[in-house]
Amino acid sequence: MKVYLMKWPVAFGVDLDVMNDSETPFPKAIVTCLQGMVHVMRDVTFQFNPKNRKFINEVREAAKLLRDTGRKWIHERKMAVQNGEDVPKDILTQILKTAGSVLQENTGNDDEELMLDNFVTFFVAGQETTANQLAFTVMELGRLPEILEKVKQEVDDVIGMRQEISFDDLRKMTYLSQVLKETLRLYPTAPSTSRSIPKDMTINGIKIPTGYPCFFNAYVCGRMNKFFEDPLKFDPERFHPDAAKPYYCYYPFSLGPRSCLGQSFAQMEAKVVMAKLLQRFDFSLVPGQSFDILDTGTLRPKSGVMCNIRHRGQNTTG
Numbered sequence: 001m002k003v004y005l006m007k008w009p010v011a012f013g014v015d016l017d018v019m020n021d022s023e024t025p026f027p028k029a030i031v032t033c034l035q036g037m038v039h040v041m042r043d044v045t046f047q048f049n050p051k052n053r054k055f056i057n058e059v060r061e062a063a064k065l066l067r068d069t070g071r072k073w074i075h076e077r078k079m080a081v082q083n084g085e086d087v088p089k090d091i092l093t094q095i096l097k098t099a100g101s102v103l104q105e106n107t108g109n110d111d112e113e114l115m116l117d118n119f120v121t122f123f124v125a126g127q128e129t130t131a132n133q134l135a136f137t138v139m140e141l142g143r144l145p146e147i148l149e150k151v152k153q154e155v156d157d158v159i160g161m162r163q164e165i166s167f168d169d170l171r172k173m174t175y176l177s178q179v180l181k182e183t184l185r186l187y188p189t190a191p192s193t194s195r196s197i198p199k200d201m202t203i204n205g206i207k208i209p210t211g212y213p214c215f216f217n218a219y220v221c222g223r224m225n226k227f228f229e230d231p232l233k234f235d236p237e238r239f240h241p242d243a244a245k246p247y248y249c250y251y252p253f254s255l256g257p258r259s260c261l262g263q264s265f266a267q268m269e270a271k272v273v274m275a276k277l278l279q280r281f282d283f284s285l286v287p288g289q290s291f292d293i294l295d296t297g298t299l300r301p302k303s304g305v306m307c308n309i310r311h312r313g314q315n316t317t318g
């Protein structure tokens with residue numbers, strides 16, 4: 001089972017037809033840019049090795065495609081606004097508004113460059129993280145029938161067979177939230193983040209000089225005995241509303257002012273998709289899968305998550 005999420009129409013009012021064609025140049029360019037970013041972050045010598053020149057050129061081309069596309073969409077939306085057309089209240093409109101207010105303080109082409117930076121960041125940052133979170137959730141639920149039953153029961157109690165899911169329904173599905181949070185503890189789909197140090201500091205007796213990049217790894221923290229009892233056990237009760245909150249050791253969306261901008265959106269999206277899946281389908285894992293994790297900068301199940309799936313209440317398998 002492969003999960004594609006359609007956040008682009010929501011964000012930019014544009015449908016890129018990824019459901020029918022995952023080889024469309026735009027999504028491919030996002031993946032290439034993400035790969036380039038990860039290589040450079042993990043190996044400072046990467047860009048100087050002549051062996052990597054071909055790949056680096058591909059990344060440059062991909063970044064150009066993203067920026068050119070962004071420029072076109074921004075231009076079209078600006079025209080629509082100027083012509084008094086009704087425009088959606090989406091992220092593209094928000095980017096235009098923000099750049100507009102920055103423009104009052106800046107001059108030159110800064111506004112367009114800033115808009116394009118935000119545009120590209122949005123796409124690269126949101127790439128596959130939620131889809132992979134859902135894949136890991138399905139994987140764990142498939143391995144743990146008791147938890148699967150419990151979460152399915154909650155979905156049945158809250159939405160039954162209703163088609164629409166309201167914001168209030170989402171709030172009521174607390175166990176599903178716990179399952180999704182626990183998934184990101186064991187499988188933080190964006191596993192690490194970094195910060196550079198503006199001045200010398202000492203942490204736990206270790207001196208860190210100015211300018212050094214520091215990496216924080218949510219995958220490692222989430223699996224440490226020191227922070228989580230029996231850390232490899234998938235246990236949504238850790239995130240029960242009455243349980244003690246993890247203190248600076250659980251940060252799949254990072255922490256602080258530059259933490260994930262899409263966190264609320266992503267978790268709402270994940271909850272809706274998961275609730276719909278549980279409402280409509282029974283699924284079981286195809287036996288003999290490895291459950292290995294592949295790290296390409298974001299984490300994903302190495303060989304996908306193969307499921308037998310059938311409509312609830314029907315007997316046929318598919």
Ligand code: HEM
Binds near residue numbers: 127254258
């Ligand atoms: C399960 C899903 C997601 C996870 C685990 C995740 C995780 C993260 C992490 C760890 C960061 C790095 C923050 C830092 O360096 O401190 C980040 C940044 C960011 N994310 Fe997400 N993300 C997810 C989904 C999304 C989605 C769907 C969007 C867009 C709708 C998004 C937009 C962003 C943006 C714009 C940033 C950059 C924020 C900044 O630099 O100020 N993310 N995300």
